[in-house]
Amino acid sequence: MILIGDRINSRIGEVKRAIKRRDDAYIHNLAKRQAKKCDYLDLFAEEKSDMLWLIEIVDAVDADAELCIDTTDVDILESALSACRGEVMINSISGEEKRLSEFLQLIKDYNASCIALCMDERGIPATAEERAKVCKKVLERCVEKGIEDVYFDPLVMPISINEKNGMTTLKTLEILKSMSVKTTSGLTNISYGLPCPSNVEVAFLALAFRYSDSMILNPLDEAIIEMIRACEAVIGRDRFCRGYLRAYRKV
Amino acid sequence: MIKISKETIERIKENVVKGRRNKEDEDFEGGSIGEPGVEELVEEVLKGGVKPKEIIDYINEAMEVVGKRYETGEFFIPDMMASAEAVSAGMKVLEPYLSSTGESMDKIVIATVEGDLHDIGKNIVALLLKGAGFNVIDLGTNVSAEKIVETVKEERAKFVGLSALLTTTMRRMGEVVDKLRAEGVAVKVLAGGAAVSAEYAEQIGAIYCKDAFEAVEVAKGD
Numbered sequence: 001m002i003l004i005g006d007r008i009n010s011r012i013g014e015v016k017r018a019i020k021r022r023d024d025a026y027i028h029n030l031a032k033r034q035a036k037k038c039d040y041l042d043l044f045a046e047e048k049s050d051m052l053w054l055i056e057i058v059d060a061v062d063a064d065a066e067l068c069i070d071t072t073d074v075d076i077l078e079s080a081l082s083a084c085r086g087e088v089m090i091n092s093i094s095g096e097e098k099r100l101s102e103f104l105q106l107i108k109d110y111n112a113s114c115i116a117l118c119m120d121e122r123g124i125p126a127t128a129e130e131r132a133k134v135c136k137k138v139l140e141r142c143v144e145k146g147i148e149d150v151y152f153d154p155l156v157m158p159i160s161i162n163e164k165n166g167m168t169t170l171k172t173l174e175i176l177k178s179m180s181v182k183t184t185s186g187l188t189n190i191s192y193g194l195p196c197p198s199n200v201e202v203a204f205l206a207l208a209f210r211y212s213d214s215m216i217l218n219p220l221d222e223a224i225i226e227m228i229r230a231c232e233a234v235i236g237r238d239r240f241c242r243g244y245l246r247a248y249r250k251v
Numbered sequence: 252m253i254k255i256s257k258e259t260i261e262r263i264k265e266n267v268v269k270g271r272r273n274k275e276d277e278d279f280e281g282g283s284i285g286e287p288g289v290e291e292l293v294e295e296v297l298k299g300g301v302k303p304k305e306i307i308d309y310i311n312e313a314m315e316v317v318g319k320r321y322e323t324g325e326f327f328i329p330d331m332m333a334s335a336e337a338v339s340a341g342m343k344v345l346e347p348y349l350s351s352t353g354e355s356m357d358k359i360v361i362a363t364v365e366g367d368l369h370d371i372g373k374n375i376v377a378l379l380l381k382g383a384g385f386n387v388i389d390l391g392t393n394v395s396a397e398k399i400v401e402t403v404k405e406e407r408a409k410f411v412g413l414s415a416l417l418t419t420t421m422r423r424m425g426e427v428v429d430k431l432r433a434e435g436v437a438v439k440v441l442a443g444g445a446a447v448s449a450e451y452a453e454q455i456g457a458i459y460c461k462d463a464f465e466a467v468e469v470a471k472g473d
Contacts (some may be wrong), residue, residue, distance in 0.1 A: 011445070046417060046418045046419055047418075073419070121393065123368050123370070123391070123393070124368070125393050157371075158328070158371065159369055160327065160328040160329050160332075161328065161332065161374070161375075163329075191467070192328075193327060193328030193369075194328070194329070195325055197326060223381070
């Protein structure tokens with residue numbers, strides 16, 4: 001399971017303030033703690049100068065995690081890609097035609113992996129079947145361009161807004177898997193607006209796990225990390241339960 | 252005329268807070284199933300001769316309670332959604348009576364501005380405004396300034412509600428307001444969404460609403 005840490009995001013109040021006052025110690029620390037638990041660190045900032053500053057700080061962290069550039073702006077993406085040193089993931093492309101063609105070229109040029117949202121200029125399709133249709137379109141475009149390393153995001157919407165949202169995402173994941181594409185989902189969206197969000201995220205994680213190749217999540221939430229280890233073991237991806245036992249022995 | 256007790260009208264309020272549309276819905280404790288909900292109660296008091304306006308006042312009072320409970324953290328988003336849905340159900344029962352008595356509802360055009368596809372917040376605002384008795388024209392997400400201005404003019408709306416989640420798309424709100432003013436459209440502009448601040452709203456000449464309840468309050472207070 002490829003884990004993408006989602007904490008460095010200017011939509012989180014504390015992070016936004018840290019970016020504003022250019023608090024490199026805060027960001028460095030947040031990157032370092034996450035990097036111990038995941039494979040990629042998602043970076044989201046709305047302004048180009050902020051994004052480039054984040055890259056500079058996070059790139060300097062001595063850890064194995066790679067960067068995941070979270071933007072819909074081609075100008076920010078281009079500058080970010082030329083600033084990154086290691087392997088990069090791009091979050092995200094979608095069925096939106098303009099962004100799709102511009103982003104695919106950059107993905108190709110920089111040999112990056114990417115996340116593709118199952119939505120287009122009309123917004124987020126209401127049903128799993130329609131979301132899979134968008135996935136199919138994006139997939140065709142990626143194949144044409146010779147881009148293979150793509151994770152499709154079924155789009156997770158809060159169950160607090162509509163109780164069917166969880167099942168729509170799970171069904172989409174199931175269809176995407178039947179199409180033999182790789183998938184990733186943003187875990188924190190599912191619990192928006194509810195108390196004890198971690199419980200809801202853990203439940204979704206367990207239900208989505210077998211259709212998932214990656215998750216975008218809060219790696220600092222110990223309950224989530226534990227659930228991932230348990231799920232890996234349950235679905236038979238953890239030979240002799242070694243990963244699970246390693247974690248147990250460390251405690 | 253059938254006498255309607257004050258108690259029955261009070262029960263409309265109580266059931267809006269509990270988010271019970273009709274007799275099939277449960278309350279917070281899982282009880283009340285089989286007892287009349289907002290739909291049945293509104294029907295009952297209307298038949299008893301209570302004026303629609305009076306019922307709407309009760310519903311509004313109930314939604315104020317819901318808003319306060321949400322603010323204090325006692326209520327969560329699903330509680331609010333349930334109440335808003337119960338109000339919509341009640342309003343459907345009320346609607347035919349409203350038009351026959353000539354009480355018309357103020358129109359409000361609502362949209363997420365161009366470049367922005369986020370609609371969770373906007374949908375909650377639309378739902379609560381409908382609940383408060385407004386005629387809501389929801390243009391959806393990623394709506395151009397032209398389309399918004401055109402609709403406001405066509406519908407002769409009293410208000411327009413603009414939403415944006417991103418700082419980059421928030422700037423489109425200013426364009427919408429400028430266009431409205433340039434064409435001399437006298438409409439009150441309500442602005443909200445994660446990116447929007449009171450300062451920005453003031454700067455472009457819009458009224459800032461920190462959440463859906465404030466949007467309803469602003470619109471009603473006019």
